[in-house]
Amino acid sequence: MAKKKSFKALIAILISIVVLAALWIGISLGLYTMYFGRRFETNTAFMNHVEAFEGLERTRYEFASDKGQTIVGYLYSSGTEQKAIIVLAHGYGAGGHNSYLPTIYYFAQNGFFVFAYDATGNDESDGKAIGGVPQGVIDLDYAISFVEESGNFPDLPIGLFGHSWGGYSVSNVLTYHPEVEAVIECSGPNSSSDLVEGGGTKIIGPVVKGLMPVIKVYERAKYGDYATNNALIGFASTDAEIMVVHSSDDNIVPIEYGYDIYYDAFKDDPRFTFIRLDGKGHNLFLNVDNNRELYESFVAFYDENLFE
DSSP, rough: HHHHHHHHHHHHHHHHHHHHHHHHHHHHHHHHHHHHHHHHHOGGGGGGGGGGGTTOEEEEEEEEEEOOOOOEEEEOSSSOOOOOOEEEEOOSOOOOOGGGGGHHHHHHHEEEEEEEEOTTTTTTSSSSSOOOHHHHHHHHHHHHHHHSSSSOOSOOOOEEEEHHHHHHHHHHGGOOOOTTEEEEEOOOSSSHHHHHHHHHHHHHHHHHHHHHHHHHHHHHHHHHHHHHHHHHHHHOOOOOOOEEETTOOSSOGGGTTTTHHHHHTTTTOOTEEEEESSSOOTTTGGOOOGGHHHHHHHHHHHHHHHHH
């Protein structure tokens, strides 16, 4: 009789473990799907229009990403003689590259072509959902290859500019494109898991740390090496000049998830320029008119490092 009771107790414990594991996995993947299992469209009330930027011209292009989905991008220019191509990777959650038109316009006015595209699941590009953080690196990988190999673009030096999700992407993609010569990374995290953890903490607090093992395994299964790559690996894979920009009060991607990590690793490396801002949050410095001195430093950085 005692043996039968012990067996039943063991079965109950095993069932409880299975149920708890299923809940753990379900909650983890549910959080991830809530974040990345949808499309993002630019809010029409806040949409920028090319016609509002005097002299800004663009040509539309399409290219395929990893699963054959069509990615839509535009090559922007302004009338000046273009001296390099900046590939711009946009952030997460507000749609595609449209909200970066003021930044694009500033670079175009200062002599750069800018190739900006909508990542999978955003605005004009295919995809029922973004799918996951590493998709940003994948789409950028394909975008750079398209610029380099399609024959549609002049043979000019290539630089990268990325903000938030795009900052993560331009840093990580250097593992696959070490030939890129200059990168400006703004407000991005070191790794995919850092971006998920930082965002998840805002929703459910420190509990998110307990979900990260499941999410990491899921991303690894879905995206392979793209999921385990990080910015530190990317930076070490190239001789490119790197500028890192982050605000100390960023509450979307806290500075310790990106800038602080890079500063500790590369503060003595002459390839790196670190700009630590205060009071600019996650997005405020994207207002070009209110941050002219910063944008002048961006152009000076590209001028110095793309035309040696």
